[in-house]
Amino acid sequence: MxxxxxxxxxxxxxxxxxxxxxxxxxxxxxxxxxxxxxxxxxxxxxxxxxxxxxxxxxxxxxxxxxxxxxxxxxxxxxxxxxxxxxxxxxxxxxxxxxxxxxxxxxxxxxxxxxxxxxxxxxxxxxxxxxxxxxxxxxxxxxxxxxxxxxxxxxxxxxxxxxxxxxxxxxxxxxxxxxxxxxxxxxxxxxxxxxxxxxxxxxxxxxxxxxxxxxxxxxxxxxxxxxxxxxxxxxxxxxxxxxxxxxxxxxxxxxxxxxxxxxxLLEQATALQAAALGLAGESRQVRPGEFTTRYAQAIAELGVGGANPNPMFTAMMAVNQLRELGLRPESDGVDAPWSRPTLQDLAPARHGR
Incomplete structure (x- = not known):
């Protein structure tokens, strides 16, 4: 000790x-x-x-x-x-x-x-x-x-x-x-x-x-x-x-x-895979709900890292959503996150 x-x-x-x-x-x-x-x-x-x-x-x-x-x-x-x-x-x-x-x-x-x-x-x-x-x-x-x-x-x-x-x-x-x-x-x-x-x-x-x-x-x-x-x-x-x-x-x-x-690198890939599964195919993800399930995944994988506590877990969850390519839809508290669709990102086609 x-x-x-x-x-x-x-x-x-x-x-x-x-x-x-x-x-x-x-x-x-x-x-x-x-x-x-x-x-x-x-x-x-x-x-x-x-x-x-x-x-x-x-x-x-x-x-x-x-x-x-x-x-x-x-x-x-x-x-x-x-x-x-x-x-x-x-x-x-x-x-x-x-x-x-x-x-x-x-x-x-x-x-x-x-x-x-x-x-x-x-x-x-x-x-x-x-x-x-x-x-x-x-x-x-x-x-x-x-x-x-x-x-x-x-x-x-x-x-x-x-x-x-x-x-x-x-x-x-x-x-x-x-x-x-x-x-x-x-x-x-x-x-x-x-x-x-x-x-x-x-x-x-x-x-x-x-x-x-x-x-x-x-x-x-x-x-x-x-x-x-x-x-x-x-x-x-x-x-x-x-x-x-x-x-x-x-x-x-x-x-x-x-x-x-x-x-540590294996944990990083395992946690990203878990986060991807939690986000699934949903059009929208609420960070509050995602964090609750993300914390469970952290516990199951045993990858909490230094100073594990709810505050840092929530901060990690937000970063993980961003790593998956999701973005907040607004600045509101617990606003949903979503992936931009390819249609949204594609340049406008003219003449059709």
Whole structure:
């Protein structure tokens, strides 16, 4: 049984700091895992979680990895559970670089608008408060919230690099003479990156592996699945040895990683097939009714992913409807979704 702030020592200069699951009913925020790593004289933090208790655990992990004279903070994406302690390194008394994805900058500056927009898509879930109230309630859990430090910049202010790892090619950015590689993935949300720590063999997936279907309004299912496939190949080729992520409280190794990632891809295809069956040949699908049946399918398939709860299940269901090619017919609460007919899409024929 793990607890918030527990440390898993990967080697004498790399520590995984464990977070916790979301429990809105009991006023518990989810806290993402963070990596603390030292390469040469540079301290590397991959995400910083949130809460004062997690901040203290980060300080303990920093003390454990050894002496450093500079610090590098790499934010994988802008969600609240990953960015709350981003100013921590400003207290260490060393030169600091901090990078965040440009596409996530707006939600980091104004998380309320981001989450209201996300919850408006599921306003028909009667058990949930109105979107502004729900967003306010959620945000109140993630305190203190300090997503920006004194030196924060976007990755995109650096020249984009072509990065080759084994037989794979990525785009992204490298640090510490190539020992730290930030690879663009952009599946879980618009700006998402994953991080490869070359010297210790760790690939940090962050939230790209959170489940069989991405829940966020700005999620891209194809990019999630492409990232999972690429990471699996890195492990098959021996280019990475250990897998960590944002919400699985463990370190996976070697062949276990390939099996795990293949399993996520199998879950994605199984869940899409289930959703297709639920939508059937119906001209119209009500998202509320679809979500109830979709949640049953998730339970039967055992593919709930990280932080399973009715809120995220509803968000996944909406994304799954969109993946099937359905579109809402209006902006009304629980308005039906339907597929555009080929007749609607075909260009008008003249002269007949």
């Amino acid at each position: 793990t607890a918030l702030g527990d440390l898993i020592e990967i080697d004498d200069r790399t520590v995984l700091v464990l977070g916790q699951e979301l429990d809105v009913e009991h006023d518990q925020p989810d806290v993402a895992n963070a990596l603390v790593h030292r390469v040469g004289d540079t301290l590397v933090l991959v995400d910083t979680g949130v809460t004062a208790a997690f901040r203290a655990a980060l300080r303990a992990a920093i003390d454990r990895v050894g002496p450093f004279s500079r610090a590098l903070v790499l934010t994988t994406h802008g969600h609240l559970d990953h960015v709350g302690n981003n100013d921590l390194v400003d207290e260490l008394g060393v030169p600091v670089e901090h990078y965040v994805p440009a596409l996530d900058l707006d939600q980091m500056r104004d998380p309320a608008s981001y989450w209201v927009r996300s919850f408006e898509r599921i306003a028909w879930v009667t058990a949930l408060p109105a979107p502004p109230a729900l967003a306010g309630k959620l945000m109140s859990l993630f305190q203190p919230m300090r997503p920006f430090g004194a030196t924060t910049r976007t990755y995109e202010e650096r020249p984009l690099e072509r990065i080759r790892i084994g037989s794979l090619r990525f785009t992204g950015w490298t640090f510490a003479d190539g020992a730290v590689r930030v690879l663009r993935s952009q599946g879980h949300c618009a700006g998402h990156v994953i991080v490869h720590l070359r010297d210790c063999g760790v690939l940090h997936l962050s939230d790209e592996g959170n489940g069989a279907c991405g829940a966020m309004a700005d999620a891209d299912q194809l990019k999630i699945q492409t990232a999972l496939g690429a990471v699996a190949l890195l492990f098959e080729e021996g280019e990475a040895e250990l897998l960590t992520d944002g919400h699985t409280f463990a370190v996976r190794r070697g062949a276990e990683v390939v099996s795990y990632l293949d399993g």
